[in-house]
Amino acid sequence: MSAAKKYKPMDTSELHDTENIANCLKKSDSATTNPGRSAFAAQNMNSSSAAAAAAASTTNGERLPNFSKLGAHHGNDIRAASTTSNLLNRMGAIHNTKPGDVKKIVIKNFKAKPTLPDNYSEDTYIKLEEAVIAIQLSKPIKYSLEELYQAVVNMCSHKMDAQLYAKLKELTELHVKRNIKLKELTGGSMDKLILLEKINNWWLSFCQQMIMIRSIFLYMDRTYVLQNSSIHSIWDMGLDLFRIHFAQNNVVQKRTVDGLLTLIEKERQGSTVDRGLLKSLVRMLCDLQIYSSAFEEKFLDATNQLYKAESQRKMQELEVPEYLQHVSKRLVEENERLLHYLDSSTKHPLIYNVEKELLAEHLTTILQKGLDALLEDNRLNDLTLLYGLLSRVKNGTSELCGNFNGYIKKKGRTIVIDPEKDKSMVQDLLDFKDKMDVIVRNCFEHNEKFTNSLREAFEFFINQRANKPAELIAKYVDMKLRSGNKGTTDEELEKTLDKIMVLFRFIHGKDVFEAFYKKDLAKRLLVGKSASVDSEKSMLSKLKQECGGGFTSKLEGMFKDMELSRDINLAFRGHTLSNDRDVTNLDLTVSILTMGYWPTYPPTEVTMPPQFINPQQIFNKFYLEKHSGRKLQWQPTLGNCVLRAQFDAGSKELMVSLFQALVLLLFNDKPTLSYEEILAATSIEDGELRRTLQSLACGRARVISKTPKGRDIEDGDQFDFHNEFTNKLFRIKINQIQMKETNEEQKATEERVFQDRQYQIDAAIVRIMKMRKTLSHNLLITELFNQLTFPVKPADLKKRIESLIDRDYMERDKDNQNQYNYVA
């Protein structure tokens, strides 16, 4: 009985209740050798407050008796006995030593139940009440905490826990009521801030008091409260009472909430406030679970009102970028507010409300007032901010996108529509596209919606002016691909071409582009002015990719012709060397072009001297032998020549057009010629001849002189060989005068495009009618618009339909004027 010996005799607090014994057993189940220590450990595990832990450790000795009764009263109980191994061993020994002479150890209950002193409960009540009141008034307590704790344990052990709980509740309620009354009485007149501080202090001390009280009543909290699910723990009971009275008392609650709102508003206006106080009070509201009902709603209302007024004022005062800065600042502030003292559940409604008041309500105004300027001035940072803010509100990005689209259309139109700006149009378009691309990429997060919108807007405005943009783009490409475009590397050129292709994609009338491109390409190839064959080929493959092989097959044919011509010329040179001596003086190179691939050049007849005619005939013969069934049509407008000229100052080489050469060669026979003589000798077309003479007599290099002097060639003018001509260069290129011609050419090219289009329209109409047999006018027009790849006017379509009716491809229905029948 070594363990039992240690136990003191039972004291008054001994338990009889079987339930309590079971409780003790549970606690001691884990203990084997030292129940006292394990009890302490168990107690320790259960205590959450330091005070309780202290009480347990000091009462170690006194707790022990609880276990003594285990051995004493329930020794016959195997379950009970087995809890202490010593006892078990002891009992085994007894059985073993005396097998025959059986001596039973009978353990009997005490005769008299231990009782409490009569006035114990009353005394303890008073003791505890005094202590609680002392705590509530923040006065020193008469009794030691240990004593109080033990008293609570004892009360609970003797089934007085319910009364004790009721008593405690009553005391707490009284205290709360008293305090509330106090606040109510003084609160009305008190400054809000002071009131808030008071309330805060009261709350904090209330919490502290409740912790203290709970520590004392911990035993009750752990036993009585846990067993009755219907009642609150001491802490919750305290909060509950606080809430009931705080919430009931409108004056105090309202003043508190108002105070909070005032503080927050002050902070929003820029003054510093005690965030700790705010945080503590908001926490209080949260703990009392009246945060959302009493505070949040009002807070959000106040927020809305404040920002509604503010946004209206600021929209008036500030420029859009500044306003955006302001909004972003506000959002940061509100987020900080959330972080520092507001409950996180407010985050969504608060931010939503701020965004709504500051942004959503003014969406249209912001965009209308500010977007264009931002885009115009390329203010990337502000645009990024704008996008960032607008993407937070509903419809923000789509509104932004719409306005962005509108701006591009408006701005793009000004670039495209003005004939005065034709010269820089393509470059402007490229720059504009670049700029918008950068904005979409950097500021609008590469949002697909914006990319598409950008594309759509470009396509829209570029086709606002028919044909001209296509023509100018073709011209721009020509300029880039022509030699003499120094300072750009192949890579740069490639990049430029890629950008051009982007613009090209927007163009509806791609045939216009093709016509002009082809004309320029022809010029580049024939004059040998192409900067790089690789770039030409690359451009061609781009076009092919974009529009398909049908679009480029003729252009490719042009390149092929140039290659074939090279071979033919080599063969021809070999041929002349072996056969004919006449041509060896003259270095003749012929570019053989396939009719149909190349632009059509107006046929002109000129009188050529035998110098030209002879080799030409030899070549003709040579070529037609090689390629039977063909005929050759020489193009005097396109060729160029090199002439050796003898001036007083020495000999020069002149690079001239065929026409210029024809004129100059006339001077070999007669040093002075009149305009009429030249006209008769060359039979060059009048306007062309005037331009040619102008280039020779009035240009930069004047190899002939004109009398009378003057810029324009008049009938009857005389021309002389200009013997005194000097120039520091040996090879001189005499430029043709082209000014007028380009205009005509341009007209001609456009004319041809329109002609081609008419055929395409005719073909489409017949195709559709052949399939449908009968069709109403409107349906036919709709189908045509779907099929045709270039822009057309309904009026033009009507004309084509009329023409087809005239030519008996189709007829109007006899009964219905609006219906057409296909005529097979």
Add this chain to the structure above:
Amino acid sequence: MADDGENSLDSRPNDDSKPEKMFTLKKWNAVAMWSWDVECDICAICRVQVMDSCLRCQAENKRDVLGRQDCVVVWGECNHSFHHCCMSLWVKQNNRCPLCQQEWSIQRMGK
């Protein structure tokens, strides 16, 4: 007149006594267009210009740069001309020229 001048130049290219001509032609880069030497430039069978590939070839050889090389012109003894492709299909049905109903025989082919 020009003819005479030309001859005199050619006959005395290295005659030093005569002063050199003011202008001498050194080089000529000429340009000429070729087309099939046909009376009617539309193939009566496919109604496409003979300079272009026939319809069939246009549809099939879209990506062939040298489509034309396969689609040459053919002349019959009657001097009518068609795409060779078109005609070779035609004669399978009817060995007569579609225009004049003469017996079809090839006079020459374009190359």
